[in-house]
Amino acid sequence: MLFNSIEFTIFLPIVFTLYWFIVNRNLKIQNAFLLIISYLFYGWWDYRFLSLIILSSFVDYFVGLQMSKNDRKDQKKLFLSLSIFFNIGTLAFFKYYNFFIESFVDAFMLFGQSFDYHRLNIILPIGISFYTFQTLSYSIDIYKGKMKPTNDIVAFFSFVSFFPQLVAGPIERASNLLPQFYEKRTFEYSKATDGLRQILWGLFKKIVIADNCAVIVNDIFGNYTELAGSVLFLGAILFAFQIYGDFSGYSDVAIGTARLLGFNLSKNFAFPYFSRDIAEFWRRWHISLSTWFRDYIYIPLGGSRTKTQTQIRNVFIIFLISGFWHGANWTFLFWGFLNALYFLPLMLLKKNRKYVDSVAAKQKLIPSLKELFQIGTTFFLTIIAWIFFRSSSIGDGFNYLHNMFSNSLFSTPNLSTEENQVFIFIGFLLLIEWVHREKEHGLEMSYSNTSIVFRWILYLFLITFIFYFGGKQQEFIYFQF
Amino acid sequence: MNIFLFKIGLFFSILLSLAVGAFLLPVLNKGKPSLHYSIIDKHQMLKKDSDRPRLILLGGSNLSFGIYSPIIQEKFQIDVINLGIHAGYGLKYMVDDYKKYAKENDIVLLIPEYSLYLENGLYGELPLIQGINVIPSNVKLLNFEQLLVILRNLPKLCIKKIGAFVLSKLRTSKGPFVYNRNSFNSCGDAVAHWGMPKSNIGTIDMKKGKMVPSKSIKFIHSFSKFVRDKKGLLLISYPCLNRTSFNSNTSIINQITAELENLNFELIGTPSKYSLPDSLYFDTHYHLSKKGQIQRTGILVNDLEKHGLQQWLNRQ
Numbered sequence: 001m002l003f004n005s006i007e008f009t010i011f012l013p014i015v016f017t018l019y020w021f022i023v024n025r026n027l028k029i030q031n032a033f034l035l036i037i038s039y040l041f042y043g044w045w046d047y048r049f050l051s052l053i054i055l056s057s058f059v060d061y062f063v064g065l066q067m068s069k070n071d072r073k074d075q076k077k078l079f080l081s082l083s084i085f086f087n088i089g090t091l092a093f094f095k096y097y098n099f100f101i102e103s104f105v106d107a108f109m110l111f112g113q114s115f116d117y118h119r120l121n122i123i124l125p126i127g128i129s130f131y132t133f134q135t136l137s138y139s140i141d142i143y144k145g146k147m148k149p150t151n152d153i154v155a156f157f158s159f160v161s162f163f164p165q166l167v168a169g170p171i172e173r174a175s176n177l178l179p180q181f182y183e184k185r186t187f188e189y190s191k192a193t194d195g196l197r198q199i200l201w202g203l204f205k206k207i208v209i210a211d212n213c214a215v216i217v218n219d220i221f222g223n224y225t226e227l228a229g230s231v232l233f234l235g236a237i238l239f240a241f242q243i244y245g246d247f248s249g250y251s252d253v254a255i256g257t258a259r260l261l262g263f264n265l266s267k268n269f270a271f272p273y274f275s276r277d278i279a280e281f282w283r284r285w286h287i288s289l290s291t292w293f294r295d296y297i298y299i300p301l302g303g304s305r306t307k308t309q310t311q312i313r314n315v316f317i318i319f320l321i322s323g324f325w326h327g328a329n330w331t332f333l334f335w336g337f338l339n340a341l342y343f344l345p346l347m348l349l350k351k352n353r354k355y356v357d358s359v360a361a362k363q364k365l366i367p368s369l370k371e372l373f374q375i376g377t378t379f380f381l382t383i384i385a386w387i388f389f390r391s392s393s394i395g396d397g398f399n400y401l402h403n404m405f406s407n408s409l410f411s412t413p414n415l416s417t418e419e420n421q422v423f424i425f426i427g428f429l430l431l432i433e434w435v436h437r438e439k440e441h442g443l444e445m446s447y448s449n450t451s452i453v454f455r456w457i458l459y460l461f462l463i464t465f466i467f468y469f470g471g472k473q474q475e476f477i478y479f480q481f
Numbered sequence: 482m483n484i485f486l487f488k489i490g491l492f493f494s495i496l497l498s499l500a501v502g503a504f505l506l507p508v509l510n511k512g513k514p515s516l517h518y519s520i521i522d523k524h525q526m527l528k529k530d531s532d533r534p535r536l537i538l539l540g541g542s543n544l545s546f547g548i549y550s551p552i553i554q555e556k557f558q559i560d561v562i563n564l565g566i567h568a569g570y571g572l573k574y575m576v577d578d579y580k581k582y583a584k585e586n587d588i589v590l591l592i593p594e595y596s597l598y599l600e601n602g603l604y605g606e607l608p609l610i611q612g613i614n615v616i617p618s619n620v621k622l623l624n625f626e627q628l629l630v631i632l633r634n635l636p637k638l639c640i641k642k643i644g645a646f647v648l649s650k651l652r653t654s655k656g657p658f659v660y661n662r663n664s665f666n667s668c669g670d671a672v673a674h675w676g677m678p679k680s681n682i683g684t685i686d687m688k689k690g691k692m693v694p695s696k697s698i699k700f701i702h703s704f705s706k707f708v709r710d711k712k713g714l715l716l717i718s719y720p721c722l723n724r725t726s727f728n729s730n731t732s733i734i735n736q737i738t739a740e741l742e743n744l745n746f747e748l749i750g751t752p753s754k755y756s757l758p759d760s761l762y763f764d765t766h767y768h769l770s771k772k773g774q775i776q777r778t779g780i781l782v783n784d785l786e787k788h789g790l791q792q793w794l795n796r797q
Contacts, residue, residue, distance in 0.1 A: 189485050467640060468637050
């Protein structure tokens with residue numbers, strides 16, 4: 001079920017009503033209800049893969065309990081290995097099997113060896129990269145003694161399959177989300193209304209920005225050999241906003257929906273295109289994944305508190321894995337590699353933590369020229385990397401760049417009305433997000449500062465935009481990851 | 482919770498009131514009843530009794546803006562009713578709307594735009610709801626997929642109508658406008674644009690539409706049975722896509738043609754024959770100028786003659 005579908009528009013109010021008015025007396029029943037509707041939400045796409053979620057939940061539930069029963073480190077390690085083997089193994093099979101087989105055969109063909117192989121017709125279960133990481137973090141945290149395992153099987157299964165974030169994150173840590181299933185949820189007016197605002201903003205980003213950009217981007221990347229450099233440059237910019245609108249829009253709807261049900265999910269995006277360097281960008285883009293890699297891979301490898309060579313190795317490992325997480329294609333790996341190259345100078349010059357707790361033009365409306373230049377440079381580097389992310393092969397990515405940086409880069413692009421319109425929408429998005437860049441999301445408002453008339457007119461305006469200018473319905477890009 | 486529900490209820494009541502109010506507004510185009518109302522006049526033509534055989538032109542605006550029916554009437558001594566209004570109604574709605582008025586021995590010349598063979602072509606888009614808005618009783622013609630189209634486009638229609646209504650109050654339209662109810666002649670051909678300055682027609686890229694011709698072609702197949710049962714004749718021909726658009730979409734057009742040929746429909750002409758030079762178009766890639774309309778009708782008359790329409794008429 002897509003968040004931007006008619007089905008979800010009917011599903012959510014029904015769930016909300018049953019959740020707060022019918023099953024609210026008993027916490028266990030409320031959790032069981034969440035579990036059932038989460039499975040219904042997932043099964044709407046393909047009920048066969050529900051068995052995989054159930055199995056994944058069961059393995060980590062069992063592993064968690066076994067680790068707590070065994071005091072011996074080697075036995076704990078054995079159970080952790082079981083969890084890692086199962087989760088990574090499932091992910092490897094469904095997501096990477098064909099890629100590994102093909103790459104293996106290609107590599108041997110370079111030396112004149114050829115093999116017969118069978119490409120499996122595997123359907124990638126939606127959200128597998130998200131929920132396997134979520135369950136893995138639970139087992140790792142128990143192993144490290146950071147949290148205690150749960151005996152409550154319904155709460156645990158509900159945590160793994162919690163429908164707002166099941167298929168595209170944010171990737172929740174058990175330490176944040178699981179305890180929320182143990183406590184009775186009470187309805188909070190401000191939380192619910194803010195959740196609704198976040199849903200509205202997320203839908204705007206997805207339907208008005210991403211879906212409209214998608215049509216133009218598909219056209220430009222599909223015909224890049226015939227188009228002028230200036231058009232290709234605009235195509236790259238539009239893809240940057242497509243993927244941002246798509247993914248951060250999904251996260252906003254997910255977080256807002258969870259808030260309607262009394263849950264707090266982690267922030268996943270913090271206005272990344274206002275970042276002043278790549279390190280800041282990575283602290284603001286897909287935060288739940290970046291922090292997952294930081295905590296479970298980068299820091300265990302020694303992080304930045306080690307020799308320079310090891311630091312460099314760690315940076316490459318983390319970015320390459322991040323790229324590979326997105327899919328079984330060399331383009332994603334190259335995207336990760338490019339980001340590692342961008343990040344490395346900052347780390348070596350010890351400037352990667354320069355903008356940890358601040359935002360551009362803090363408490364000012366207009367950024368300084370220096371900040372504007374930094375934001376522009378970071379965005380430019382980002383879109384160069386996005387070109388490879390979007391291209392079907394690394395070669396295509398380089399050809400796109402080559403055609404983009406040709407003499408026609410400075411020609412005037414001949415844009416249609418729809419294309420001009422999309423840039424106006426992006427301008428609106430940037431304006432709203434710039435104003436709210438110190439808040440949790442683009443539409444967070446304080447009641448004391450804004451009148452109800454202004455707010456309601458703004459909501460009507462956004463709803464009008466969503467219905468009137470909404471692009472053709474597209475699946476969320478991150479569903480494929 | 483009570484305040485939350487009250488405010489949500491109030492907000493959605495305002496939204497719903499605006500939507501209902503908008504839906505009740507007339508479908509305007511620059512302050513005048515839009516071309517969608519012309520269906521009422523075309524229904525009157527269909528209801529009219531006549532001793533002469535009749536030729537029904539079924540399709541979108543490639544027909545209303547692409548045929549000058551008096552030429553056909555004169556050539557074959559038949560009544561021609563051009564039902565073309567908007568391709569956005571979808572093929573199914575156009576056909577079902579005609580079926581209500583179908584008579585024995587009708588000759589139906591079906592000329593769908595190429596988009597009607599692609600995704601959304603069978604069940605329509607926003608204009609479908611504008612058509613239903615004009616004749617609400619036609620809602621019973623809709624199936625589940627078309628109702629979904631209506632549901633998806635209802636908010637868009639309301640916003641569009643409010644915009645058109647406000648604009649009509651703010652400024653009055655100067656001079657003639659071609660997309661209104663009174664833009665058609667007594668056969669249903671658009672003629673109000675004759676002599677008006679041409680505008681940029683642009684090109685269409687069908688690669689953007691998902692290729693699903695089979696669905697529409699299966700539907701045409703079932704319609705051909707309906708026409709046969711009425712002892713009529715179903716002929717299928719090709720729309721007048723401008724030359725530039727035609728040349729850049731040949732592979733899709735070839736696929737559509739191949740599927741039509743496979744089912745042994747009675748096909749009139751070839752796609753390339755009806756693709757005219759861009760200079761003969763008025764304002765879009767399917768809307769011809771006066772000269773273009775007359776030229777295309779001439780080609781069609783020749784093809785109908787070659788196909789043996791006169792002989793078929795003589796046999797009746």
